[in-house]
Amino acid sequence: MFSEFFQFTFSGITLGAIYALVALGFTLIYNASHVINFAQGEFLMIGGMGTVVLVGAGLPLPAAMVGALVLATVAGILLHRLAIAPARDADVVTLIIITIGASIFLRGLAQFFWGKEYHALPRFSATESLSIGGATLLTQSLWILGIAVVLVVALAVFFSRSKLGKAILATSMNKDAARLAGIKTQVILGVAFGISALLGAAAGLIVTPITFTAYDVGIMLGLKGFVAAAIGGLGSSTGAVVGGLLLGLSEAYTAGYISSDYKDAVPFVIILAILFFLPNGLFGSRAAERV
């Protein structure tokens, strides 16, 4: 009984860590530009599929992983340069629609060049699972948690210590004032897209050994990450992490105690409840926007 609960909790936290990374990517771009980047899921796909393809081309796993992360980061920066920056004067809704177009485009490229098959990656550790208190823990889950924690801490340090991190924050708080301080806000936005893509790709990569990957995995993972960000109140990074964990846990408990058929319905039930009862999310600002 207890071991079952422990098992579900552990897999929920693992899933939640992935959703949290995706949600942080959404949050970062949302803060810097008020755009909800619906191509975020595609970065996860590039992280997973890119690694698979590079391993297939003969690279050792670590080199393939680095290559996929670089590829995704470049894709993120290019998405900004080629699709978002030229439309800088358009309103936010237009930009969001551009990101939807970009996601379809990226998925199409992946399907064309990398094929439609499902792929798996080897687990990072030779030992597949550990047994603790009657529950089975996948070693890959420990990798996922460890890497997620490292990334979240690195991100926190980046924003609180580095000049570039503070310039991103300043740009998200007040774009005109940032430009008056000499910050090139278009460059900063490009950096935000790059970091966001890197986070997404890392999430897509570390989850591939337990969930498989294909050209279209970004749709579902991206949507769930968006739900996690919305639960936390779009724009709050603490909210993104909490939202991700809440979503992962609810999914795991639903799958475990009710039926795994309903697993994918959970995020959408939650998002409806949030929109009805807490439209600003758990950590969103309560105050109305000042005019």
Place this chain on the structure above:
Amino acid sequence: MTSAVPFAPPPEPTPLLSLNNITSAYGRIEVLHELALTIAPGETVALVGANGAGKSTLLRVISGLQPAGGEIRFDGGSLSRSDAADRVRRGIVQVPEGRQVFSGLSVEDNLMLGAYTRNDKVAIAEDLEKQYQRFPILKDKRRQTAGTLSGGQQQMLAMGRALMGRPRLLLLDEPSMGLAPLIIEQVFGIVRELKAEGITQFVVEQNAAEALAVADRGYVLETGRIVASGKGSALLDNDSVKAAYLGG
């Protein structure tokens, strides 16, 4: 006695900033029309005018935030190919209307972002200390987020942040707006202090009396055109300026 040598006026100092034939529009509505003005090094110049005359637009044009036609020259060079960041690097620094501090960042982070274009760490640390001496309240509150400061303190912060950029030309947009009379005195006290230090300033104000009293020279802007200019004291005595901006 006559002389063959034609009368030569005393050589004018090269202006630090000169605007020539500046026009700017929001969409199809032109708000600045063929505007020209100059600011000499070390001068404090005031620009007064009613709400909607185009004062803030003009400062946004000078800072490179608002596109404009015409020519802007700074320190002898043209700014036509210079973006906002480059202008800050050259020393054109603006204290924007309504403070515009980074409200979620600490007071110290706000000040440090004012030095974003600089890389001279030692001098930046010295300048930070200077701002803390000039605005002791900022030192007391340096770990607080800027959003928790009062309006007057935010104005001090915005001025401190601009000074961290080592301005050669400081643009002040409505520094007294929405502040209590005592704080307004303090703000203009700082403007006087900076003037004494030799910093060139361009002060845009609705509060014409205060601004013209501090300034060496002033311009009056009406619906996008300069309609009067001259010594600050002379403009203060000018009847039409009095009627329009000083309550008769």
